[in-house]
Amino acid sequence: MRIIKHNTFNEPVDRDSEAVPAWGPRVLTITSGKGGVGKTNLSVNLAIALTQLKQRVIIFDADLGLANVDVLLGVTPPFNLYDHLYKGIPIEDVLTPGPGGIRIISGGSGFLELACLTSQQHSRLLEGLNKLNELADFIIIDTGAGISKEVLAFCAAADEVLVVVAPEPTSLADAYGLIKVIDRFKLHRDAYLIVNQSHSEGESLDTVNRLRVLAGKYLSVKVNYLGDIRFDPCVSQAVKKQQPFLLYNCAAAAGVKKIAHAILHKTMATEQQTEQGLPGFISKLGRLFR
Numbered sequence: 468m469r470i471i472k473h474n475t476f477n478e479p480v481d482r483d484s485e486a487v488p489a490w491g492p493r494v495l496t497i498t499s500g501k502g503g504v505g506k507t508n509l510s511v512n513l514a515i516a517l518t519q520l521k522q523r524v525i526i527f528d529a530d531l532g533l534a535n536v537d538v539l540l541g542v543t544p545p546f547n548l549y550d551h552l553y554k555g556i557p558i559e560d561v562l563t564p565g566p567g568g569i570r571i572i573s574g575g576s577g578f579l580e581l582a583c584l585t586s587q588q589h590s591r592l593l594e595g596l597n598k599l600n601e602l603a604d605f606i607i608i609d610t611g612a613g614i615s616k617e618v619l620a621f622c623a624a625a626d627e628v629l630v631v632v633a634p635e636p637t638s639l640a641d642a643y644g645l646i647k648v649i650d651r652f653k654l655h656r657d658a659y660l661i662v663n664q665s666h667s668e669g670e671s672l673d674t675v676n677r678l679r680v681l682a683g684k685y686l687s688v689k690v691n692y693l694g695d696i697r698f699d700p701c702v703s704q705a706v707k708k709q710q711p712f713l714l715y716n717c718a719a720a721a722g723v724k725k726i727a728h729a730i731l732h733k734t735m736a737t738e739q740q741t742e743q744g745l746p747g748f749i750s751k752l753g754r755l756f757r
């Protein structure tokens with residue numbers, strides 16, 4: 468069967484053709500600077516929205532402190548990346564099925580160990596991740612709060628960085644702080660903004676404009692707007708039931724579905740990257756953690 472894929476530049480890539488490199492899955496890192504703005508909810512529901520658009524999606528729960536994705540979905544991954552690296556658990560067993568056809572990999576402390584892998588563990592990791600190459604079209608990385616070394620490494624290594632911001636001054640300040648660091652270390656030339664918990668389109672646009680004006684004045688990173696998600700009681704109801712809100716017919720779900728379309732159909736990255744997709748992600752991450 469011929470599978471036509473799209474690379475980061477949204478150009479069709481025929482994976483079966485030997486002339487075209489296998490780009491592997493597109494890696495999206497979801498971050499915010501501030502905690503509690505909705506990163507994990509977005510990661511999970513965006514993943515489901517993309518599977519509804521016939522994409523195969525794996526979520527990497529890279530919040531090294533808290534196992535957020537598990538809690539949100541009421542699933543308990545029996546193994547994490549650490550078990551794969553150190554105990555030889557096959558990567559297929561680390562992949563945990565979630566609702567709507569998504570699959571979850573819990574990072575555990577596996578990522579922190581990338582810097583000090585033996586050559587045997589390194590080849591085991593690459594072998595394992597090569598298998599993921601064949602199993603996914605998108606890898607969504609849910610990061611923890613703050614601008615730690617690990618969060619920045621996940622930003623640097625991803626194809627695209629999605630910055631979640633709530634329409635309030637503290638969240639704006641933290642999102643700007645994050646974009647500033649991306650700019651200072653030249654991690655990316657583009658950042659993709661998602662306004663969450665917005666009460667109106669006007670409020671979302673105002674939030675985007677504030678960030679754009681600041682970034683335009685002081686930074687060279689381009690701030691792109693991907694879309695917004697309304698403040699919606701449906702979200703906390705779904706969280707309490709440990710179910711994704713995308714499965715309900717609510718305003719927040721409509722926002723996420725639009726964003727999934729935008730990600731799939733719009734050309735996102737304008738930068739030429741030498742290392743793309745999952746293989747690029749892994750080699751960049753290994754170097755960064757070193």
Ligand SMILES: Nc1ncnc2c1ncn2[C@@H]1O[C@H](COP(=O)(O)OP(=O)(O)O)[C@@H](O)[C@H]1O
Pocket residue numbers: 499501502503504505506507508509535612663664665696697698699700702703706719
């Ligand atoms: N669009 C929204 N509308 C209403 N509440 C939301 C929305 N998005 C997130 N929340 C609330 O914010 C809380 C924190 O969300 P979460 O995804 O865990 O944030 P983060 O991962 O950034 O820490 C959730 O428990 C949820 O109740």
Ligand SMILES: [Mg+2]
Pocket residue numbers: 506507508530535610611
């Ligand atoms: Mg979270």
